[in-house]
Amino acid sequence: MEPIIRLKDVSMVYGVNGTRATALAGVSFDVRRGEYVVITGESGSGKSTLLTVLGGLQVPTGGAVRIGGADLSALPADGLADFRRETIGFVFQAYHLLPYLTARENVMVPMSPERISPREKASLAGELLAAVGLAGMEDRLPSQLSGGESQRVAIARALVHDPPVILADEPTGNLDSATGKQVLDLFSSLHARGKTVLMVTHNLSNLARATRSIRLRDGRIEDDRTRRPLTAKPLAV
Amino acid sequence: MNIRVLAWKNLLRRKSRAVFTGLGIFLGIATFVAISSITSQMEGAVQDQLDRFGANIVVSPRTERLSLGFGDIALGGTEVAHSRLTMGDRERIASIHHKDRIRSIVPFLMTAVDASGKNVVWMGLPAADVAGARPWWKVRGGSELRRGEVLLGAEAAALLDKGPGGTVTAGNRLYRVAGVLQPTGEKEDGMVIADIADVQVLAKKSGAVTHFEVAALCKDCPVEDIVAQIGQALPGARVSAIRQVVESRKAAVDHLRRLGFGVSAIVLLIGGLMVLVTVMGGVQERTREIGVLRAVGFRKRSIFSLLFWETGWVSLISSLLGAGTGIAAAYLASPAFGIEHPAIVFSPAIFGAVVGFSLGLMGAVPPARRAAALSPTEAIRSL
Ligand SMILES: Nc1ncnc2c1ncn2[C@@H]1O[C@H](COP(=O)(O)OP(=O)(O)OP(=O)(O)O)[C@@H](O)[C@H]1O
Ligand SMILES: [Mg+2]
Numbered sequence: 001m002e003p004i005i006r007l008k009d010v011s012m013v014y015g016v017n018g019t020r021a022t023a024l025a026g027v028s029f030d031v032r033r034g035e036y037v038v039i040t041g042e043s044g045s046g047k048s049t050l051l052t053v054l055g056g057l058q059v060p061t062g063g064a065v066r067i068g069g070a071d072l073s074a075l076p077a078d079g080l081a082d083f084r085r086e087t088i089g090f091v092f093q094a095y096h097l098l099p100y101l102t103a104r105e106n107v108m109v110p111m112s113p114e115r116i117s118p119r120e121k122a123s124l125a126g127e128l129l130a131a132v133g134l135a136g137m138e139d140r141l142p143s144q145l146s147g148g149e150s151q152r153v154a155i156a157r158a159l160v161h162d163p164p165v166i167l168a169d170e171p172t173g174n175l176d177s178a179t180g181k182q183v184l185d186l187f188s189s190l191h192a193r194g195k196t197v198l199m200v201t202h203n204l205s206n207l208a209r210a211t212r213s214i215r216l217r218d219g220r221i222e223d224d225r226t227r228r229p230l231t232a233k234p235l236a237v
Numbered sequence: 238m239n240i241r242v243l244a245w246k247n248l249l250r251r252k253s254r255a256v257f258t259g260l261g262i263f264l265g266i267a268t269f270v271a272i273s274s275i276t277s278q279m280e281g282a283v284q285d286q287l288d289r290f291g292a293n294i295v296v297s298p299r300t301e302r303l304s305l306g307f308g309d310i311a312l313g314g315t316e317v318a319h320s321r322l323t324m325g326d327r328e329r330i331a332s333i334h335h336k337d338r339i340r341s342i343v344p345f346l347m348t349a350v351d352a353s354g355k356n357v358v359w360m361g362l363p364a365a366d367v368a369g370a371r372p373w374w375k376v377r378g379g380s381e382l383r384r385g386e387v388l389l390g391a392e393a394a395a396l397l398d399k400g401p402g403g404t405v406t407a408g409n410r411l412y413r414v415a416g417v418l419q420p421t422g423e424k425e426d427g428m429v430i431a432d433i434a435d436v437q438v439l440a441k442k443s444g445a446v447t448h449f450e451v452a453a454l455c456k457d458c459p460v461e462d463i464v465a466q467i468g469q470a471l472p473g474a475r476v477s478a479i480r481q482v483v484e485s486r487k488a489a490v491d492h493l494r495r496l497g498f499g500v501s502a503i504v505l506l507i508g509g510l511m512v513l514v515t516v517m518g519g520v521q522e523r524t525r526e527i528g529v530l531r532a533v534g535f536r537k538r539s540i541f542s543l544l545f546w547e548t549g550w551v552s553l554i555s556s557l558l559g560a561g562t563g564i565a566a567a568y569l570a571s572p573a574f575g576i577e578h579p580a581i582v583f584s585p586a587i588f589g590a591v592v593g594f595s596l597g598l599m600g601a602v603p604p605a606r607r608a609a610a611l612s613p614t615e616a617i618r619s620l
Contacts, residue, residue: 057532078536085534096529100250101243108238110533121238157533 010063089158148179259555261508269501270563361436379416512600552597
């Protein structure tokens with residue numbers, strides 16, 4: 001079976017006012033459907049850059065990225081947007097909820113360009129919020145939610161289009177260990193339901209849940225190891 | 238929730254920015270609507286006042302020798318005999334196609350007849366039309382002119398040595414002096430003014446008319462058409478528009494209108510620029526938010542319409558409020574502009590609201606395009 005993610009010699013060089021910063025210097029790896037990959041590395045090693053490239057938010061300056069059979073460099077701008085919507089769920093360290101929208105509305109945001117009845121959108125958002133354990137908090141504003149709750153709203157938002165791949169950039173970075181654990185439980189259950197998860201983290205205790213870990217250093221893969229075998233056959237998603 | 242609602246919620250969050258953005262459009266539209274509804278009503282009022290300044294068309298006989306112009310009346314016993322106009326021609330003028338535009342038709346008969354032994358010119362016109370045809374006359378000792386009475390021009394009064402209440406003899410009859418005109422600087426200063434029927438008797442010309450003065454209401458009416466129609470009705474007559482009067486009326490109203498349009502155009506332009514600047518500033522502030530939306534799969538077009546709708550809402554609401562305020566302001570301010578019967582004029586309000594709305598949307602295009610063009614890289618960096 002073709003891997004769901006295939007990176008071949010991907011490099012990313014930022015040009016800033018004449019100076020060049022190499023964030024990725026030839027990264028190649030495959031990810032199979034249903035893997036749970038934790039990406040670690042020092043600050044500035046290129047972890048976030050790698051995620052944005054994987055999510056089709058940036059086109060790498062070199063190499064090829066194939067995800068779900070699609071060659072990202074061949075997609076036009078709208079095609080990339082559609083790819084992100086259908087294939088990728090992003091979760092960020094700082095949640096990035098829209099502060100003027102309630103929890104339910106934040107989850108509805110990815111659907112807002114779509115011609116679905118508002119009632120359908122709201123009920124799907126309600127289901128997703130219930131699934132992340134936030135039933136009853138649908139009408140709260142982000143300012144009325146704790147960090148862990150906010151991050152769970154963000155996860156619900158990432159799941160709206162039921163993407164096969166979840167990309168998370170230090171999702172527990174702003175949380176204490178107890179709430180961080182709840183959020184990690186959520187990722188584990190997503191993984192158990194067949195999602196492919198790639199998570200950037202500083203927290204080495206997160207490694208235990210992953211099936212594989214990749215360590216970056218100066219834009220290169222320094223270490224890539226399988227932590228436990230993919231047991232169950234990955235579910236179709 | 239769709240893009241429109243998302244845009245609306247975003248606006249509510251930034252109320253003061255929204256108010257500021259809308260203020261330019263609001264003021265522009267309010268000014269435009271107020272000024273144009275006042276000017277359009279003033280056009281009527283100004284026209285009305287100008288129309289009171291007497292005739293703008295003169296109908297005189299076509300003769301070889303006699304040139305009867307307005308205020309340039311050469312007279313003599315034989316020359317008057319050339320007159321071919323009669324009282325009956327009044328009906329023919331009154332029946333032209335544009336008859337509803339004709340405010341008054343006043344027949345005049347000028348003749349030279351001795352009065353109390355002095356040679357003077359008599360001006361005859363229907364006694365009842367004196368006030369309408371010569372509203373600027375100030376009559377000393379004045380009572381209204383009736384048949385059997387005369388008004389004396391200032392010089393004529395001095396020449397005849399008569400004052401109000403005195404009498405003048407002419408054609409073996411006594412005429413009571415109803416009043417004396419204050420000097421006007423015109424030829425009537427030296428004339429004796431009487432009812433046209435009396436002058437016709439004195440001149441022994443029953444029904445004779447030297448010329449007609451026609452006052453046409455010329456709010457956007459073609460004076461030339463009226464002149465041509467009277468010419469057709471009276472083939473023997475010479476019909477001429479008094480250019481000066483006609484043109485000055487047009488000019489007065491045109492200036493007013495141009496002033497109104499100029500002021501509103503400038504205010505509207507400023508409003509449009511305000512929209513542009515504030516929305517442009519908003520894009521910068523919102524790079525991160527746009528990044529989030531790109532990350533969750535918004536296409537460029539969706540980002541564009543989000544920004545566009547935000548401005549759309551502001552423009553729509555401020556245009557409508559501006560139009561309403563403009564109507565109200567015009568209505569309240571009308572008396573100060575000499576409009577006696579203020580009316581609510583809807584056409585400038587509708588026009589203004591549409592223009593303001595479109596202008597606001599036009600101002601929104603550059604920032605919306607810029608937001609849509611924001612590369613995800615740039616937007617995502619702040620994530
Ligand atoms: N948009 C950009 N323009 C220029 N340089 C950039 C840009 N984004 C990242 N970099 C540089 O690329 C390198 C990798 O950055 P990246 O954000 O991927 O690191 P990271 O591993 O996520 O670090 P951290 O753990 O601090 O989040 C850094 O040296 C950074 O300065
Ligand atoms: Mg990072």
